[in-house]
Amino acid sequence: MTPSAFNARQLATRPGVLTRQAALLHDVVEDGEGWTIERVERLFCPDVARAVHDLTERTGGSWAFLEQSALDHVAEMDARSLAVKTVDKLHNMRSLLASLSAAPDPSSVWESFSRGPAQTIGYARQLAEALMVRLREVGEFESLGEELLTAVDDL
Numbered sequence: 001m002t003p004s005a006f007n008a009r010q011l012a013t014r015p016g017v018l019t020r021q022a023a024l025l026h027d028v029v030e031d032g033e034g035w036t037i038e039r040v041e042r043l044f045c046p047d048v049a050r051a052v053h054d055l056t057e058r059t060g061g062s063w064a065f066l067e068q069s070a071l072d073h074v075a076e077m078d079a080r081s082l083a084v085k086t087v088d089k090l091h092n093m094r095s096l097l098a099s100l101s102a103a104p105d106p107s108s109v110w111e112s113f114s115r116g117p118a119q120t121i122g123y124a125r126q127l128a129e130a131l132m133v134r135l136r137e138v139g140e141f142e143s144l145g146e147e148l149l150t151a152v153d154d155l
Contacts, residue, residue, distance in 0.1 A: 018045070018047050018048055018051075018080065019051075019080045019083060019084065021044055021048045022047075022048050022051035022052060022055070022080055022081070022084050023084045023087065025040060025044070025048065025052050026051075026052060026055040026084050027055075027056075028040065028052065029052060029056045030056055030057055037049050037052060037053045037056070040052045047080070050078070050081070051078075051080045051081045051084060054073070054076075054077050054078075054081035054085070055081060055084055055085055055088070057070070058070070063114075063115060067123050067126075070127065071126055071127060071130050074127070074130040074131055074133075074134055075130075075134065077134060078138075079138045079140050079141070082131060082134050082135055082138060082140075082141065083140065083141045083144065085131060086131050086135065086141060086144045086145055086148055087144060089124070089127060089128065089148055090144060090147055090148045090151055093124060093148065093151035093152055093154075093155065094151055096109070096155065097151065097154055097155060100155070117155075121152065121155050124152045124155070125149075125152050128145070128148045128149045128151075129149070131145055131148065132145035132146070132148070132149060
């Protein structure tokens with residue numbers, strides 16, 4: 001696993017090491033061989049494990065089911081998970097925008113997205129809006145939510 005330095009950098013203003021640990025470990029269960037939520041809890045702590053659990057994408061089912069499940073799950077996330085999720089999605093949107101800008105044929109970038117640009121951007125918009133609602137509710141990181149909404153609009 002290669003840590004995502006952008007998460008740690010973006011969340012450096014959040015007090016406490018637990019958010020930074022969650023940011024660095026956010027994809028470990030999805031991408032790291034032998035990693036489970038239980039292992040994260042054993043090696044770190046229950047708070048970090050909860051955040052990693054919140055951030056681990058579910059599998060099985062249709063795209064529509066998985067997308068709706070992810071949207072519904074935002075309502076259950078605590079401030080730490082919301083912050084990491086928002087920064088991760090912000091990074092993804094900015095990376096996609098950079099790829100589109102750099103590509104000689106931007107339509108070729110969309111070839112790796114099975115659902116195409118309209119549905120991909122539509123879901124990104126829904127997720128950004130759901131995150132923004134929760135960020136306002138918890139009263140933290142609203143500026144990151146605004147940046148995410150702008151990044152989606154820029155696509």
